[in-house]
Amino acid sequence: MALRGTNQEFGRPYNRRIVLESIRLQGPIARGEIARRVGLTVQTVSTIVRELEEQGYILSLREEPKGRGLPPATLRINPEGGYAVGIHITPFGISAALINLSGDVIESTYREAPNATPDHAFDLIGAMVVELTRLRAGGRVLGVGLALPGPFGVESMSFVGPTTMTGWKDVALRERLATSTGLPAFFETDMAAAAMGERLYGLGAQFSEYYYLYFGVGLGGVMVHDGSVLRGAWGNAGEVGHIPVVPGGEACPCGNSGCLERYLSLEALRRWNGSEADWVAEVAPIFRNAVAIIENLFDPETIILGGLASTDLLERLASSTECLHNSVSARKDRTTPRVMVARGGQHSVLRGAAALAVSGVLSPRFGQIFTAERERGRDLLKSGGIAA
Structure with missing residues (x-):
């Protein structure tokens, strides 16, 4: 999603946020580059930058000159700001x-x-x-x-x-x-x-269109589009755990039966009476079905698998997708795997x-x-x- 300034009412605080967000996402970055990216004048950006520096939110750095003239100062977020x-x-x-x-x-x-x-x-x-x-x-x-x-x-x-x-x-x-x-x-x-954390600090920074599959006590996920999490009309988009996938399957507290998270979640693993490896082998066909559903619905660049589960468990699940179903994501021109494990971890x-x-x-x-x-x-x- 392109960050753009505005001349409308309340524009001043909004523009400050635009400039600061641009520095946070793209820094170190020069004033002129910020102005080009957000559609404001260099003078407006410079005024905002001066204010942000005074407030301690950003730092200005200048490299040693390598020839004639001074290189432009670049700006970055002050971590301790x-x-x-x-x-x-x-x-x-x-x-x-x-x-x-x-x-x-x-x-x-x-x-x-x-x-x-x-x-x-x-x-x-x-x-x-x-x-x-x-x-x-x-x-x-x-x-x-x-x-x-x-x-x-x-x-x-x-x-x-x-x-x-x-x-x-x-x-x-x-x-x-x-x-x-x-x-x-x-x-x-x-x-x-979790999807927001992964977008800002993990694998999600590499993609503009990806699906974050959240493996927690239950199961959920969200589509990240142009760097923004799609929330739906009431903020509940992504409750994939309540998609019925097994006809006549286990009763779910939501009132349906055979819901995905009854088989694929930490709560489901807790109820399992065998080893973790055996559980992954048992649920792998259901997991592959879930991947195909997500891909055909959202056409993501990749599905990032994260949440509260251990990295070892997530890697086991990702490895179980070697023989995925055909879907709109089964493209010859792919440059990334269809399923990846998040880097951000449980934080x-x-x-x-x-x-x-x-x-x-x-x-x-x-x-x-x-x-x-x-x-x-x-x-x-x-x-x-x-x-x-």
């Missing part, structure tokens, strides 16, 4: 990490909390955030992002069954998160957060969750965040978040 906390809640427990603007994990922590109630979970989250932000006392903490299993707002599927947060129906997630942490708060499905969810908070300040791509911020009449970028 701000931090965000990523949180991931699963039916097993809660993970959290403090992450800088470059996506580096400063520290991470985990609390076992099987089937935690909202009150217990947010008490733990508040304590974990305090523990993490103390590591950068005085640093600028932009916000906190929460990832948890979806879907949201579907009566028969949301917060029902062992792969979701049972008992969390009607919880005011954003408000509870903000109250427990004292930070600007955002939330997203874990599969979308992808936390990085993606933290990126939600960072993007609430830096990125124009999150329309709902930008609109909400505009309605509040606040400029989070200029106010600089909250000091730890």
Whole structure:
């Protein structure tokens, strides 16, 4: 997705976010190149860059001259210019990490909390955030992002069954998160957060059109189009785990039977009575069917397999796709495998969750965040978040 500036109302803060996002994605980059990419004048970009430097979000570097004249200064994100906390809640427990603007994990922590109630979970989250932000006392903490299993707002599927947060129906997630942490708060499905983390810091940076298949307690996935996660009309696109694939198969808590995640998920593996290798051999035909369905629906450059499963397990599953079904992805001109294993590892969810908070300040791509911020009449970028 091309980042473009605007002269419309609220254009100034929007343009700052455009410029900063361009530096974050393409840096080190010169002012003139930013102007060309985003469609603003060099003068406008220079004014914005000066402001961002003063606020500590970016750094300006200049190489030693190799001939006549000075080479242009290039700009990059200041990794220590701000931090965000990523949180991931699963039916097993809660993970959290403090992450800088470059996506580096400063520290991470985990609390076992099987089937935690909202009150217990947010008490733990508040304590974990305090523990993490103390590591950068005085640093600028932009916000906190929460990832948890979806879907949201579907009566028969949301917060029902062992792969979701049972008992969390009607919880005011954003408000509870903000109250427990004292930070600007955002939330997203874990599969979308993981895809975002992989796009920013993993294999996804190499592709503009790919499908991220999230192998967690349940199974989900999202299509990343032009670098943006496709969320659907109600934000629930990607619940592939609830595609019925086995006629007359196992009953699923969603009300259907034979759903994909009843056979292909960490919860399904937990119920298996044999070795991991035997389980992979058992589910391989179902997995290959799932790959063909995804490819024919979305025509991705590749399917990136990631999530909470170990790299060894993901590699076993990827290896089981040597004899894939024919699909629109079975092209002679392919230059990449049809299925690849994510590089971001299990931190992808936390990085993606933290990126939600960072993007609430830096990125124009999150329309709902930008609109909400505009309605509040606040400029989070200029106010600089909250000091730890």
